[in-house]
Structure formats: structure tokens, C-alpha cells
Amino acid sequence: MFKLNFSKILPDFSLRKEKTDQFIHTWKNQNKAVYADFKRGIGKVAEGDFTTLYNMYAMMKDCVPPEAQSFYDWFLTLFTQNPSQLQRMMSGNVQWAGEHTEKIAQCIVNRQLGLGINLKTGKVDIYKSCQKGLLMVKSGTPVEIWNRLPQNMRTHFIEQLDKLAQNSNGCMLLSKLERKQLYHSLSFFADIFILSHAVFLPKFLANLYDRIINQGDTLAYCMYYFVVFDHGLVLMMEILNAILTKEEVDESGLTLVHNCIHILVHHSMEMGTDTKASWENAVEDCHPEIWKDVMLALHKAKGKRGKKKSIRTLDEILIGDVAILKKRTCQFLDENTDGICLAYLLCALIRARKIEASIPYMTFHRAIEQFTGQHTGHDIPQKRYGELKMFTLNSSPYGDSYKRAKRIIDKWTQIFIEVG
Structure with missing residues (x-):
């Protein structure tokens, strides 16, 4: 069995996810009606209307590569043929997983070997140890695979197979050993199924990427927001x-x-x-x-440790006439180009009551990065913002940098107050 952990496969996964989160947030704010329709469709599932689910399944099915479909046909045929035909289908001449069939077969025979799959290039190779940056999947023995299944699944499978192994009078047609061998054989085929799916992943992800990024499939955007942000x-x-x-x-x-x-x-x-x-x-x-x-x-379950990042857009955190406030924000950024001024911008917006004082600095910082499309270092402005919250610039004397900060904050506080 394999676990698809993108955070270990892609070194820049966290940055990619953060940008995606911001993009989806922005899209949802601009397409509230589309998302509301999606939510209504999900709500109708309990009433027996599966239209939205069918659309989701259809989208994923369209991304399945042709060789995977050929594999499904081959796999289904395994259970409908007589023994002689089955032996021919399992021969070395049948490429059930396309060009990767031989490599999969080697991993099944030698459980010490593993498939290393590059999700970016689609290249598949055999390795004796885990390789960084690759999706690694190893074959276990049928017994090991069976033992990994949850107890309720194993119990259910055994009960269903026992029913198939009984005659009309309820008497068992197979011995206990034969039934056990049957269970393990099914687990062996499950191993083939899993390894084959692993090599199909790169093309599936490429098709999914094309569907979402190049074609702008709104259903995928709705699914992302629904799962990640809407519980x-x-x-x-x-x-x-x-x-x-x-x-x-x-x-x-x-x-x-x-x-x-x-x-x-x-x-x-x-x-x-x-x-x-x-x-x-x-x-x-x-x-x-x-x-x-x-x-x-x-x-x-093991929960995520640490504080979860708050992903929100400017549209979500600004209070008042958002369009004009965003224009004034652009003017501020054009006039004050150094990164530390983001701390002054947040202070001015809070003083003008255009942003709640409870908004963490990093939530504001990410919203600005998403709004401008530019990455800005956060250490210096975040530290300065913390200092400004502790001090009162109107009281004790400070150095030139704080005098500049007071001048900028006072000026832009008034500008933001004048916005309705």
C-alpha cells in the first residue's frame, strides 16, 4: 500500500499550497453564486439527488489515462475467463500496465524492490531503497496486504466469500485452507491493482492539472474550497x-x-x-x-501540530468600500516601497477601523502578497508591527525611523477614514 504525501515529494509544496489557497479564496469571493449552487447540490445528496457527485466522478474519470482504462479491462477479464485463458492472460507477453508491466512484475516477485515514480516527469524506475523526491511504492506479500486491512473490512470480505463458497444447502464447498488461499489470492490481485495505479498517477495528475489550470474547471475550484475551507x-x-x-x-x-x-x-x-x-x-x-x-x-488520528495558517483575502478582511480601499492600498504601496511599510499600512487600516484589530499580521501579509502578486519578506515588518502595538508614538520621543512611521501612519489613517 502507498501513501501519497506531496509535502515529502515536492520540496516547495508548502509555498505552492499557500498560493493555491489564496487563489481559491479570491476565486470564491468573485464567484459566490457558483459556489452556492455547488453547496446546494451537495446538500441534495441526502435527499437522493446525486447530480453533483456524478459530475465530480465524471471529472475525475475524464482525467484517467487510456492505459489505465486498458488495465481495468484486463483486470475485469481476469475474473471472467476459464483457467486456460487466465494462464495466457497472466503470461509475460501481456502488457497489463503498458510499458511498466515488467517493472511491476519484478516488484511483486521481489518485495525488497520498490517503484520510484517521478510525478513531474512520469519516469518510473526500480529502487532498493527510498528515494527523496519520488513517490515510492513497494509490494508486500499477500499476507501482509491482508493484515493491513481494517478488521471490519476483513470480516465483511470473509463473510461474503464464505457465502460464495457455500452450496444451496449452506455447506462449504472449500476447505478452511482453500478459503484462506482464496483470500490471499485476492489480496495478491489487490497488490497488482495498487502498483499499477501508482504508475498511472503522473498522467492522471497531468490531465487533472490541464483540466483545472488551463481549462479553469469551476467544479474543481468548488471542491477545493469545500474541503479545505468550508469543513x-x-x-x-x-x-x-x-x-x-x-x-x-x-x-x-x-x-x-x-x-x-x-x-x-x-x-x-x-x-x-x-x-x-x-x-x-x-x-x-x-x-x-x-x-x-x-x-x-x-x-x-494524529492532528496537525502548531498553529494553522489563516488564509484570507483583502476582500474578506477590509471593512467598508472594499474597491476604493484597495485603490488606496495600491497608492500606499506605490508611495512606500520598502517592506517595513506594510506594518505601517496595517496600523493605519486598523486605526481607521477598516480592518479588525484582532487580525494577525501574517494573515494581512499573505493577503497583501496575494493582492499584489509579489512575495515580500515578512520578518522585518512583522517585528515592527509588534513594536508599534506595544508603543504609543504620541508619547515618549523615538528615533527618526519611528518619527517616519508616525508620519506615514497618521497621513494614511486620515486617508482611509475618508473612505466610506
Whole structure:
């Protein structure tokens, strides 16, 4: 099994994500009606209207490379052929994963080897140890793969396979050893499935990038904002709870719900979009099965440590006539080009009551960077802003730099006050 951790694969992932967060925030503020329609579509899922979900699945399906589709066809055929045809399909002449078939086969045979995948170039090679900057995926034995599965999934699979191994009278057609071999064989095919998917990832991501960046697919923007900023994963849990409360769900459906809940909690905690406290509050009045799953997942989850970055745009933090305030901000930046003046700009806006005094400096700094499209060092202006909050410039005498700061702040405070 492999875990796609972009923060380890891409050295500049944090900077990329921060820029993306700012871009999505800006887009959402400019397209509130589009996002509102998306939210309404998500809300209708609990009522049985899956249109929005179908659109999301269709977008992802369109990004699947052709060789992956060929692999799906081959994989499906494995379970519909007689033994002689199956042996031919598993022969070395069949390229079930295109040009990477042989490398995948080597990793399956020798579990000490691993595939190293460059997500930027799409190059795939075999390595004996982990390589920095590559997506690494290793094959385990069928037993190891089986043991990694959650207990509820293993129990469900065993029960379903046992039903298939029984005759009409309920008598087992296979011995206990034969059934165990069957379980391990299925896990082996799951290994092929996972390794093959890993080599398809670069082209899938390239297609997804083209769809989002070059074609500007608004559905993808809505999905990003929904998950990262609008507590979308918690909302999806609430939708599952509504379905479980209103409808009769069979054993298979319940197993699917269990797995979905664990995935939702795990990823929200890993991304830092929600906290243990927010999950506990959200699940307080939910169906007992949902409550149990969430609490179990929270027990296993590790939350993001440290203070989460606050990503907001100027449009979101300015108070009053935002358009004119942004024009005045541009004038300020043209007139005061050194980075330290950002501290004076924030002070002036706060004094003019055009920004809440509780806004952290770095939230303002990121908003300015997104607004101007320029990266500015934050250490000096952040330090100066902290000093200005501690001192009263009207009282004790200060050096020339503080006299300049007072002059700039006083001038621009008045300018911002005059804006409605």
C-alpha cells in the first residue's frame, strides 16, 4: 500500500499550497453564486439527488489515462475467463500496465524492490531503497496486504466469500485452507491493482492539472474550497448520518459507511481542516454507528501540530468600500516601497477601523502578497508591527525611523477614514 504525501515529494509544496489557497479564496469571493449552487447540490445528496457527485466522478474519470482504462479491462477479464485463458492472460507477453508491466512484475516477485515514480516527469524506475523526491511504492506479500486491512473490512470480505463458497444447502464447498488461499489470492490481485495505479498517477495528475489550470474547471475550484475551507468533510459525514438515519442500510452499505467515516476523519485531521473538538461537536447528536466510527477514528488520528495558517483575502478582511480601499492600498504601496511599510499600512487600516484589530499580521501579509502578486519578506515588518502595538508614538520621543512611521501612519489613517 502507498501513501501519497506531496509535502515529502515536492520540496516547495508548502509555498505552492499557500498560493493555491489564496487563489481559491479570491476565486470564491468573485464567484459566490457558483459556489452556492455547488453547496446546494451537495446538500441534495441526502435527499437522493446525486447530480453533483456524478459530475465530480465524471471529472475525475475524464482525467484517467487510456492505459489505465486498458488495465481495468484486463483486470475485469481476469475474473471472467476459464483457467486456460487466465494462464495466457497472466503470461509475460501481456502488457497489463503498458510499458511498466515488467517493472511491476519484478516488484511483486521481489518485495525488497520498490517503484520510484517521478510525478513531474512520469519516469518510473526500480529502487532498493527510498528515494527523496519520488513517490515510492513497494509490494508486500499477500499476507501482509491482508493484515493491513481494517478488521471490519476483513470480516465483511470473509463473510461474503464464505457465502460464495457455500452450496444451496449452506455447506462449504472449500476447505478452511482453500478459503484462506482464496483470500490471499485476492489480496495478491489487490497488490497488482495498487502498483499499477501508482504508475498511472503522473498522467492522471497531468490531465487533472490541464483540466483545472488551463481549462479553469469551476467544479474543481468548488471542491477545493469545500474541503479545505468550508469543513466539507464534516458535512459529508452529516450527509451519511442523514442517510443512515432515514433509510434501511444493509450490511454491505454499513461497511461502506464505516470506511467512508474513517477516511473523512483521517484526511480532515491530516490536512488540518478540522480538529478533534470540532468533530466531537459535530457528531454529538448523530446516529450511534456514526458516533462510534468517528470516535474510533479520532482515537487513532494524529492532528496537525502548531498553529494553522489563516488564509484570507483583502476582500474578506477590509471593512467598508472594499474597491476604493484597495485603490488606496495600491497608492500606499506605490508611495512606500520598502517592506517595513506594510506594518505601517496595517496600523493605519486598523486605526481607521477598516480592518479588525484582532487580525494577525501574517494573515494581512499573505493577503497583501496575494493582492499584489509579489512575495515580500515578512520578518522585518512583522517585528515592527509588534513594536508599534506595544508603543504609543504620541508619547515618549523615538528615533527618526519611528518619527517616519508616525508620519506615514497618521497621513494614511486620515486617508482611509475618508473612505466610506
